Amino acid sequence: MDGRTSPPTAEKIHVHHVWEAKRRIAGIVQKTPLTYSDPLSETAGIPVYLKQEQLHPVHAFKIRGAANAILRLSDEERSRGITTFSTGNHGLAVAYVCRRLNIPAVICLSSRVPRAKTETLHRLGARLEIVGTSQDDAENRCRQLEREEGLTLVPPFDDPWVIAGQGTIGLELLEELPELRSVLVPLSGGGLLSGLALALKSNLPRVSIIGISMERSAVMLESLKAGKPVKLDESDTYADSLLGGLGACNHWTYSLVRRWMDAAIQVPEDAIAAGIAFLYRHHRIIAEGAAAVGVGAVLTGRLPEPKGPVVIPVTGSNINPDRFTQAILSSPE
Numbered sequence: 001m002d003g004r005t006s007p008p009t010a011e012k013i014h015v016h017h018v019w020e021a022k023r024r025i026a027g028i029v030q031k032t033p034l035t036y037s038d039p040l041s042e043t044a045g046i047p048v049y050l051k052q053e054q055l056h057p058v059h060a061f062k063i064r065g066a067a068n069a070i071l072r073l074s075d076e077e078r079s080r081g082i083t084t085f086s087t088g089n090h091g092l093a094v095a096y097v098c099r100r101l102n103i104p105a106v107i108c109l110s111s112r113v114p115r116a117k118t119e120t121l122h123r124l125g126a127r128l129e130i131v132g133t134s135q136d137d138a139e140n141r142c143r144q145l146e147r148e149e150g151l152t153l154v155p156p157f158d159d160p161w162v163i164a165g166q167g168t169i170g171l172e173l174l175e176e177l178p179e180l181r182s183v184l185v186p187l188s189g190g191g192l193l194s195g196l197a198l199a200l201k202s203n204l205p206r207v208s209i210i211g212i213s214m215e216r217s218a219v220m221l222e223s224l225k226a227g228k229p230v231k232l233d234e235s236d237t238y239a240d241s242l243l244g245g246l247g248a249c250n251h252w253t254y255s256l257v258r259r260w261m262d263a264a265i266q267v268p269e270d271a272i273a274a275g276i277a278f279l280y281r282h283h284r285i286i287a288e289g290a291a292a293v294g295v296g297a298v299l300t301g302r303l304p305e306p307k308g309p310v311v312i313p314v315t316g317s318n319i320n321p322d323r324f325t326q327a328i329l330s331s332p333e
């Protein structure tokens, strides 16, 4: 804690935690461009903007939450080292921030995480623990390291500091496009959606927050239907960064997403591939599957009653070349 405000508690995460995060991460995280998309606006019939979060050093927005969660730790906590579990991008972000701050990092991953990500983690100097085939296996190993080696755990989404960090995207949007009416948010554990909703709805209550997931293994949407966090098997998808459970006992994101998400859309694999191909062909943006679900939803006419201007955060670009090529080749021009 840096003593500026009291720490957030379940009912009391507040937009001032997001403003604080913005100041805290300013030395590590740069503002990203917001780009008007002519062809998507034409398709959707409303103005569409892309928030280019794939341009961060780790090629994903997760650097925001990781930086906020790590920078607020005490020197003592930092010196013991940090651990996390992740489908990849949060792990990359933690490894990157730890390297910048000279903190030892141990990243626990499942064997589903693509090679593009594991190679980068190695380069960033993190110790890797590859265990099992699901995010839950990786989480268990991480909690064991916390207990046995005294490492500090920085969770990938279910954490108020991480949520506040992701919310800084929303503060940038308030400055750049105060007339925005909806945001299409890729949805997995819900840290991004919670943070964005917190930042935007406190200032612009009429903004619609629309969560977008793949068709299979959409754990947050299935949990909301069931009325409690559920476990699902992970299936193969272009949107590998949206896989993973909600955590053994979810404290934050399940209830925040339930409170703030206005609508949810699920997109099939061919729509995700079309989104990847579209971003490449029209904007020369390399998007990973998770980052292309919103564009896929627009291209396949899945927005219920679109309210514009709409913002689509392009959340990351960590995709293996073979997957990327497959998406382009399977989507005719």
Ligand SMILES: *Cc1c(COP(=O)(O)O)cnc(C)c1O
Residues within 6 Å of the ligand: 060, 062, 089, 090, 157, 186, 187, 188, 189, 190, 191, 192, 193, 241, 242, 288, 290, 291, 315, 316, 317
């Ligand atoms: C993590 C991630 C998401 C989803 O974020 P959550 O906070 O887990 O909902 C979306 N896109 C990319 C590229 C990600 O890495």
